[in-house]
Amino acid sequence: MELKRKIYQKLLKWKSGSNGSSALLLTGACGVGKSYLCEAFGSREYKSMILVDFSNASKDIRDIFEYDRYDLDMFFSKLSAFYNTVLYARDSLIVFDEVQFFPLARQLVKHLVTGHIRHWINSEESFHTLWGIHISCTPEI
Ligand SMILES: Nc1ncnc2c1ncn2[C@@H]1O[C@H](COP(=O)(O)OP(=O)(O)OP(=O)(O)O)[C@@H](O)[C@H]1O
Numbered sequence: 001m002e003l004k005r006k007i008y009q010k011l012l013k014w015k016s017g018s019n020g021s022s023a024l025l026l027t028g029a030c031g032v033g034k035s036y037l038c039e040a041f042g043s044r045e046y047k048s049m050i051l052v053d054f055s056n057a058s059k060d061i062r063d064i065f066e067y068d069r070y071d072l073d074m075f076f077s078k079l080s081a082f083y084n085t086v087l088y089a090r091d092s093l094i095v096f097d098e099v100q101f102f103p104l105a106r107q108l109v110k111h112l113v114t115g116h117i118r119h120w121i122n123s124e125e126s127f128h129t130l131w132g133i134h135i136s137c138t139p140e141i
């Protein structure tokens with residue numbers, strides 16, 4: 001059973017308000033449902049989505065960030081090929097989950113967003129609250 005989250009409405013506002021011109025950083029205590037929310041939002045509200053989980057990203061993935069960051073066409077083509085997912089202009093969501101494990105990806109967000117109009121969400125674990133997510137180490141969903 002899926003629980004409804006208030007934050008979903010905020011994500012919808014962000015999607016329509018920014019129309020691909022900004023990234024969103026989603027933080028919250030472990031187990032509150034950040035990854036689940038991103039997957040649900042991405043699969044419902046976009047034509048396609050890629051979720052890069054940096055807690056287990058292979059060297060091939062990390063190399064795309066390292067070596068293809070200055071050629072964004074190549075960058076997105078490789079990402080698309082690697083995840084076997086077509087990316088659509090303004091209608092694809094790319095999630096960087098557990099981005100704290102790969103600081104380079106975090107650094108590149110601005111470059112990626114301004115260089116290429118797409119929607120981005122950064123999702124990472126930290127002990128901040130945002131949009132009413134409770135600070136807790138026990139799942140509160
Ligand atoms: N809206 C929801 N309805 C039902 N189950 C949910 C919902 N959100 C999260 N869950 C479940 O709660 C558990 C924790 O969710 P999730 O892994 O998304 O948390 P997280 O914030 O990404 O945790 P971490 O910080 O450890 O990565 C998962 O088993 C997930 O399936």
Ligand SMILES: [Mg+2]
Pocket residue numbers: 034035036097
């Ligand atoms: Mg998670």
